[in-house]
Amino acid sequence: MPVSGRLTVVGIGPGPADWVTPAATAALADAKELFGYGPYLDRLPVTLGQTRHCTDNRAELFRAEAALTAASSGARVVVVSGGDPGVFAMAAAVCEAVEHGPTAWRQLDIRVEPGVTAMLAAAARIGAPLGADFACLSLSDNLKPWSLIERRLRLTSEADLVLALYNPASKARPDRIGTALALLAELRGGTTPVIFATAVGRPDEWIDIGELGTCDPARVDMRTLVLVGARGTRIIARPGLPPLVYSERFAKEA
Numbered sequence: 596m597p598v599s600g601r602l603t604v605v606g607i608g609p610g611p612a613d614w615v616t617p618a619a620t621a622a623l624a625d626a627k628e629l630f631g632y633g634p635y636l637d638r639l640p641v642t643l644g645q646t647r648h649c650t651d652n653r654a655e656l657f658r659a660e661a662a663l664t665a666a667s668s669g670a671r672v673v674v675v676s677g678g679d680p681g682v683f684a685m686a687a688a689v690c691e692a693v694e695h696g697p698t699a700w701r702q703l704d705i706r707v708e709p710g711v712t713a714m715l716a717a718a719a720r721i722g723a724p725l726g727a728d729f730a731c732l733s734l735s736d737n738l739k740p741w742s743l744i745e746r747r748l749r750l751t752s753e754a755d756l757v758l759a760l761y762n763p764a765s766k767a768r769p770d771r772i773g774t775a776l777a778l779l780a781e782l783r784g785g786t787t788p789v790i791f792a793t794a795v796g797r798p799d800e801w802i803d804i805g806e807l808g809t810c811d812p813a814r815v816d817m818r819t820l821v822l823v824g825a826r827g828t829r830i831i832a833r834p835g836l837p838p839l840v841y842s843e844r845f846a847k848e849a
C-alpha cells in the first residue's frame with residue numbers, strides 16, 4: 596500500500612510561463628515543499644504556505660534524496676526540473692535514489708509531469724529539423740567517459756540520424772564542443788546544417804543557422820542546444836525572412 600506522501604517531478608519547460616502545461620501548474624500549486632535548483636525555483640510564482648529548498652545544480656542525487664525523505668514524512672513534494680524532467684534531468688535522479696534507497700521509498704506515490712524539452716523548443720523556432728529519425732545525446736562527461744561520447748557521435752553519424760546535443764559546453768570543459776563539431780564535420784561533411792539555439796524562449800534567445808565546416812564553437816555555451824543535420828536536412832532560404840530548416844520525411848539506404 597502506498598504511504599501518504601507524494602512526490603511529483605515537474606517539468607517547467609525551457610523558459611516562458613505559457614510553455615508550462617496546465618497539469619504541471621496544478622502540481623506546483625498543490626505542493627507544500629518545493630525542491631530545485633535556485634534559478635528554476637525563481638521562475639515560479641511564490642505561493643503562500645509553500646517551503647522552497649534550493650540546491651546546487653550538480654547536487655541532483657542529494658536533492659532527490661532530500662525530497663524523498665520529505666515525502667516519506669507525509670508531505671506533498673514537488674521536485675522542479677527545467678524542460679522535461681525525464682530528459683537529462685531530475686526524474687532519473689529520483690528513480691536512482693528510489694532504487695538504492697530505503698525500501699519504504701518504493702511505496703511512495705511518485706509521479707512525473709512532462710514539460711517542453713529544449714530540443715523541441717529549439718526545433719519549433721526554425722521549422723522541422725527533427726521531422727525525420729533523430730538521436731539525442733548529452734555532451735557532458737560528468738557521468739560517462741568522453742571516449743563513449745565520441746563513439747556515440749560516430750555511430751549516430753553512421754546511422755545518418757539528426758542529432759540534438761544537450762550540455763554542449765561548460766566552464767569546466769570549454770573545448771569539448773569544438774572537438775565534437777570537428778569530428779561531426781569529418782563524419783557528416785562540412786556543408787551539413789548545424790543550429791546553435793541559445794536560451795530559447797527567454798529574453799536573450801539567440802539562434803544561429805550555419806554549416807559544420809564553418810561554424811564557430813565559441814558561440815556555444817551551457818544555455819545552448821545544438822542540432823546537427825543528417826543527409827536529408829535542408830535549409831530553405833527565404834528573402835527577408837529567417838530560413839526554414841527541415842529534415843525530409845523519406846529516407847533511403849546510402
Ligand SMILES: C[S@@+](CC[C@H](N)C(=O)[O-])C[C@H]1O[C@@H](n2cnc3c(N)ncnc32)[C@H](O)[C@@H]1O
Nearest residue numbers: 609678679682684712713761762794795819820
Ligand atoms: C541538464 S540539461 C537539462 C535539459 C532539460 N531537462 C530539458 O528537457 O530541456 C541542460 C541543457 O539543456 C539545454 N537547454 C535547457 N534549456 C534551454 C533553453 N532554454 N535553450 C536552449 N537549450 C536549453 C542546454 O543544452 C543545457 O546545457
